[in-house]
Amino acid sequence: MEKVSSTLEEINQNAAGIDLGSGEHWVCVPTDRADKNVRRFGCFTPDLIAMADWLIEYRINTVAMEATGVYWIPVFQILEAKGFEVKLVNAHHVKTVPGRKTDVLDCQWLQKLHTYGLLSGSFRPEDQVCVLRSYIRQRDTLIKSASAHIQRMQKALIQMNLHLHKVISDVTGLTGMKIIKAIVAGEQDPQVLASLKDPHIKSSTADIAASLTGDYRREHLFVLQQELTLYEVYQQQITAVDAEIEKCLASFEPQTLDEPPTTPRKRRKKPTANHPNFDLHKYLYRMAGVDFTLIDGLDALTVQTILSEVGLDPKRFPTVKHFTSWLGLCPGQKVTGGKLKSSQTRNVVNRAANAFRMAAFSLTHSRSALGAFYRRLRSRLGAPKAITATAHKLARLFYHIWITAGQYSDPGMDYYEQKYQELMLKNLKQKAQALGLQLIPISHPTECVS
Structure with a gap:
């Protein structure tokens, strides 16, 4: 039997941790690099440049910091421009051990967690x-x-x-x-x-x-x-x-110079409220190479918001599950004692997720397959859960045509209702068979003509 090591492996040996603040930043490097491995820097730009030079002096190539308000932005940008790998981590995920809390302890705790590879950086699109x-x-x-x-x-x-x-x-x-x-x-x-x-x-x-x-x-x-x-x-x-x-x-470098494809779906003759005066649809199609507005509920403004939050590279999300999990739209999984305690979605503040939810709500009166899907869920689960479930479906469709550079074609409300009835009939037949019964369709009696 193979013996399991009782010590953690140092994944990032050249790692540093930074505790950010409004007036000062505390930086910690490995203890074998300097006699005083913790140092305080100011928040002015010359101080940040001095911080980067100090990290370079001690052969640091990766840095972890907490997302604190907007104070992290100048630090992140300067360190990234200097060639560091910067991980911006959620402060909720790196709570320090119980006990006395100081800025020095916080930066040391971040440095230790990052050294052992226990921190995951927040998503940030290209510059x-x-x-x-x-x-x-x-x-x-x-x-x-x-x-x-x-x-x-x-x-x-x-x-x-x-x-x-x-x-x-x-x-x-x-x-x-x-x-x-x-x-x-x-x-x-x-x-x-x-x-x-x-x-x-x-x-x-x-x-x-x-x-x-x-x-x-x-x-x-x-x-x-x-x-x-x-x-x-x-x-x-x-x-x-x-x-x-x-x-x-x-x-942006255009992915295609073609015009957006025309669809038989009726387009709005009047622009929606707050729509810009230029042809936003054409810019988005050439920039992404995919026409996301073919999906019912997604207009040009919604697609612009989503792309500005998720970026243009779908490979940043390995699978559709990673994508919907980052959005906070997929069902949660809280299991304890072998029992599922809750499947509620995570509480995530995400502008792209809000855009998908608004798109889902706009399908209330849509005569499309997605509109029928939303109305069926709303009648059974209520509007809040139906909006989240429909937003999840929209996000999956978005990812699919994003990763495949394909197109979306609406099968129509009638097609969706027919498939749903076939599914219900299949389930009823299975239940009847399990009870030793058989479903017999009601034949309509013929009318007698005198």
């Missing part, structure tokens, strides 16, 4: 994708900030008893903005305001005029004017970010 991700996250932040001013404009309108939101679907659309700008400019005649409506608005001019008959108080008009100004400022900044995003997308 060019990180640049795109920064722009897209800033765009999302601006959109959320702009939405707060939309709510305040609606509040000011309601305080004047102007129920514009009840007669048009979007107060920030063409008609809504024309009316709000006219009100801010001093127009208070309901008939004049109602005449600004677009011909495609379903509400009648009389209904819109009735909704705009209210109490135009000075203080509420002042608030409306300020919120409108702030909303327009954010729209200008979003336009500026879109220009940077377009430049960044154009800088």
Whole structure:
């Protein structure tokens, strides 16, 4: 019988650990490299460069650090540029041993765990994708900030008893903005305001005029004017970010120069809300070489968010199980005593996973196989679990066409329902056979014709 070693093998002998902070960083190298193997560095850029030089002096080639707020970003970028292998680890996974907690002990604990190969680094896409991700996250932040001013404009309108939101679907659309700008400019005649409506608005001019008959108080008009100004400022900044995003997308090496394939599926004639002014779909197709929008529920904005978070290299995720596990969409497996205690998904903060969930929710009224799948699960499990399960299915489809550079073809809602009925019938036959029974289909009686 082979004897098992009782000691751990040192996997990374040239490893260092860094405990990050807002004002100082503590670095630990192996004890055989220096008399004082722990050293403190400041947070300024010259201090970080000195830290990198000190690590090079002691022949360090791999570094582990905890993900602490945003303080890790400059350290990570400088060390990576110097040629170090940097592992960014989840602080929850490297809790120190019980006892006294200090920065010195933390960096020593990280160095020890990393030496024995007990740390796994967090996923981080290639640097060019990180640049795109920064722009897209800033765009999302601006959109959320702009939405707060939309709510305040609606509040000011309601305080004047102007129920514009009840007669048009979007107060920030063409008609809504024309009316709000006219009100801010001093127009208070309901008939004049109602005449600004677009011909495609379903509400009648009389209904819109009735909704705009209210109490135009000075203080509420002042608030409306300020919120409108702030909303327009954010729209200008979003336009500026879109220009940077377009430049960044154009800088990627194209995987194909072909146009995106046309599909028989009906495309939206009107762009979705917050859609950029350039052809985002074409940029994404050429950048990835795959048209992910063929999957029902995934539009160009959703695909842009997902790709900016997962990168362009599917080989970073060895299998589809690794991909869905990283997203936190696959069922959990908590087994103790041979019994499954919980299969609840892990609580993961992931923008790509949220994008898949939003795509799943958009399938509520979709007449597709995925839409039928979501509605069946929702009727049986409820909306939250159905959204997660459908997002998991979308993620698997996404990975499949990503890794194979293939296409997705929707089999249709009728095909899905037929396959589901065949599966139910097969299960019923198996149950009946186990009970010694036999299923006999009901024959429809023929009608007697006199």
